[in-house]
Amino acid sequence: MNDTTMKTIKPLVLALAAAFCLQAGHAFAADEKKDAPKAALTVTTAKPSTSRLPITLTANGNISAWQEASIGSESNGLRLTEVRVNVGDxxxxxxxxxxxxADTVNADLAQARAALMEAEANAAEASANAARARSLDASGALSAQQISxxxxxxxTxxxxxASAKAALATQQLxxxxxxxVAPDxxxxxxxxxxxxxxxxxxxELFRMIRQGRLEWRAEVTAADLSRIRPGAGAVVKAASGEELSGKVRVVAPTVDPQNRYALVYVDLPAPKGRDAAAFKAGMFASGRFNLGASEAMTLPQQAVVVRDGFNYVFRLNPDKRVSRVKVQTGRRLADSVEITGGIDAATQVVVSGAGFLNDGDLVNNVTAAPIKPAAAPGATGGAGGAAKTAKLR
Structure with a gap:
């Protein structure tokens, strides 16, 4: 083989060798990629935030009339001639x-007036006779007995x-x-x-709910009774879902020895419009007492997973795998839930996709928007409406 042939073959050999090495590198990279573990799910994570949540106490009870007036007859043996009102008026x-x-009463009234006139005429004559007797007392023309x-x-x-006037007043009454007439x-x-x-x-002729006012008689356990004070706010919810706000008027001084519940009387305003149809005396209703607000560590509702009757969150570890952690929950406000135990404020937990994970899964974490802390009633941002759904578990 001459030099010219060698010069021609040598570049071809080098090109073939380079191509072989490149193909082998791609094959090795493909095998390496094939052996790498795959993420089970792409998720978002967040740390617990601090929020101010309302403190509420739920209870059940009956709606009753604030006060009922019994309107009865004060006449005896008279006939009803007219009834002007009906139930609901x-x-x-x-x-x-x-x-x-009033026919019989008018006749008796006329007789009483005549008796008074007769008594006044007899009194006038008696007064004249007494006056003459006093004038003759010194002359001795009348004996002391006659004067007396x-x-x-x-x-007399x-x-x-006086007796005739009293009889006349009785007939007028x-x-x-x-x-x-209505007493109120x-x-x-x-x-x-x-x-x-x-x-x-x-x-009894009629029964009336005075001023149309109702009250909610909530049944509260003896353990929770000390937390409620007169003047505290309460929200009562009817069976139809309508809500009515009221205030605690008084807490019963005794506890029922049979069921260990005490009654808390909540004044409700006279219902109007739709509330008038939703709230009736004798109805059963649920409600909650507003006892203030406190700081709490919260997570979005979707971050808490319920399994086997317990609450869990998935903690993101440095190796991008998740660990299932059992937590204790408390109050709820809108889409936030209070975490009372199990994790601390520095724990990174899965928010989106938590319901599809298992313990030890590998996940792909993406950046999520910051969690907006929940606000207690009275705060800005419309939290007052959201606070209506809060309850103490």
């Missing part, structure tokens, strides 16, 4: 509700006038009782009056 103080027949009789007759006549403003809740009925004194 709103009445004002002094409004006429029903009336009785005239003076006594005068006093005055007493008969009976006439007043023929008109049954409110709503008629029951009616027993029937036109044409002859009722006795003391018979």
């Amino acid at each position: 709103v009445v004002e103080k002094g409004e006429l509700l029903a009336s009785f027949s 009789q005239y003076l006594t007759a005068e006093q 006549a005055k007493a008969r006038i 009976r006439l007043k009782y023929t008109r049954v 403003s409110g709503v008629i809740s029951a009616r027993g009056a029937t036109v044409g009925a002859v009722v006795g004194a003391g018979t």
Whole structure:
């Protein structure tokens, strides 16, 4: 083989060798990539944030009338001639509700007036006789006994006038009782009056919710009773979902020895509009007491996974693998949940995708937006509306 041939073959050999080495390198890299573990999921992570959460206490109880007025008959043996109101009617103080027949009372009233006039006429004559007797006392024309009789007759006549006036006042009062009027403003809740009925004194004709006001009688355990003070705010929720705000009026001084619950009386405003249909006396309702606010360590709701009845979060380790950690939860506000134990504020936990992970999974972490701390009621940013869903677990 001559020099010319060698010069031609040598570059070809070098090119083939380079191509072989390049192909071998690609094959080695492919094998190495094939052997590398794959991430189970792409997730976002975050650290717990500090938020100010409301402190609430949930309870159940009945809605009752604030005060009920029993409106009865004060007339005896009279016939009802008119009934003006029915159940559900709103009445004002002094409004006429029903009336009785006044014929008998008017006759007795006329008789009482005549008796008074007769007593006044007899008293005038007795007073004149007594005056003459006093003028003749010094002359001796009348005996001491006769003078005493005239003076006594005068006093008796005055007493008969007083008696006749009292009888007249009694008949005037009976006439007043023929008109049954509302003792206060409110709503008629029951009616027993029937036109044409002859009722006795003391018979209940109507029952009225005074001023239309209701109250929530919440049942609270003895352990939680000391946390509630008069004036504390409360939100009562009806079966329809409507809510009504009120204030604690008084805490019962005793606890029921049978169930160990005490009643807390919450004043509710007179319901109007949709609330009037949602809140009725006798209904069962749930509610919560607002007891203030406190600082809490929170995580987004989606970061907490419930498995086998327990709450867990997935902690991101330096090797990009996750560890399942059992945590204790507390209050909830909007999409945030309080973490009371299990992790600290420096723990990096999985937020998005936590529900699809298992202990030890390899994940690919991407940057997430910062977590906005939850705000307690009264804070800016519309937290007041979100606070309506908060409850103490």
